[in-house]
Every structure is written in C-alpha cells, then in structure tokens.
Amino acid sequence: QLQLQQSGPGLVNPSETLSLTCIVSDGSISSSDYYWGWVRQPPGKGLEWIGSVYYSGTSYYNPSLKSRVSPSVDRSKNQLSLKLRSVTAADTAVYYCARGTFYYDSGTYLRGPLDFWGQGTLVTVSS
C-alpha cells in the first residue's frame, strides 16, 4: 500500500531555501504509469498547484513560482524533493506531495489528477 512520508524543516528564515522530501513506499516512483506533484495551502486559503514531474524528467511549474522552485525525483532513494528559494512569509503553507496516475479510457492513454496525497508538512517562514 502506498504511503507518502513527508518531511521538512517546519520553520525557515526569510530569504533562505525551503527543502522538502517525500518518501514513496511502494516502488511506484520507478514506474512510467505515474507522475508526481506538489501542492500547497497557505493558512486559511485554498490549494495552489506548485508543479509536476514526469517519468521522462519533464517538469511543469506554476509560473508564479517558476523561477524559485526545483522539484526533483531520485528513484534510487524512492524520494521526491522540492526546493523553494528566497522564501517570504507568503510561502508559509502546508505543503503536500502527491501521485498522479495515467490510465486508459476508450483506448486513449490519459493523465489523471493527483489521486494520492501525503499528509502534508506545515512550513512557516519567519525569523
């Protein structure tokens, strides 16, 4: 059974780099049937997509964060990572890693939504 075990610093100083990891328990990180995403939720606000990483290595990012964000996948460690540079108080949020699944529908191979999420890590940006 899939578990996404998230870890992170909890508190980050302004202007520094936020680093998060997500351990994938079931080996699916090595399958091209899946892709991986990061989503965050600032306190009292809605969900914001950060970016997605595909088996091919292709990544897509939210333009609002693109210049500061670096998601990556390390299959040897069954681990996803996210780095967000030059953080400010506006980056305070619960950060989620999640897995998305590709599936067939009427013979067409489609990308599904993020269908399994980690429990989230609260990161506070403050000095």
Next chain:
Amino acid sequence: EIVLTQSPGTLSLSPGERATLSCRASQSVSSTFLAWYQHKTGQAPRLLIYGASSRATGIPDRFSGSGSGTDFTLTINRLEPEDFAVYYCHQYGSSPQTFGLGTKVEIK
C-alpha cells in the same frame, strides 16, 4: 490561467439532504481534466471525481459529478456525517493547474 469559481462558499445542510456544488471556469475546460476533492482539516485531500464524472476508487455512489465546458457540478446525495468538509474543484488539463477556492459543506 483558468480561474475556477466555486459556489456557494458555504452550504449549510442536514444529514440526509442533498448537496449541490458548482464550479464555473473562466474558459472552457476539457471534461477529461476536471476533478473534485474532499478536504478535511489536518488530512490529505481525497480524490472523489476525475474526468468530470468518474468516481475514484472506493468513492461511494452518493457522490456524482457532471458538467462540461465551463460549468461543472458535484452532487452529494443523502449527506452522511463524514461528508461535512471542504470540496475543491480542480482543472489539470492546462498549465498552470488550478483549484477553486472551495465550498464548505457544514452541518446545519
């Protein structure tokens, strides 16, 4: 960027009633790439519906999704106590992917 507007912001209902949640997109969304999530405080979001109308694995049939183009609906028939939560629509076909601001379904 596709903006998703959810309404109402809060829905106050009693167990056993039907909830109808709306999600309107600022431009047409392929129904293949429209999802709904349930989110409870302190928990991971739970995928309910993908492809606008397909239930995710293990989701009870009281949850149903419909719609196309710019207007989508999540219907919860016969609300159970565990259904009171925040619900988000999500489009994942265009980058950046976007979420609505959510509809809170609360106990009346």
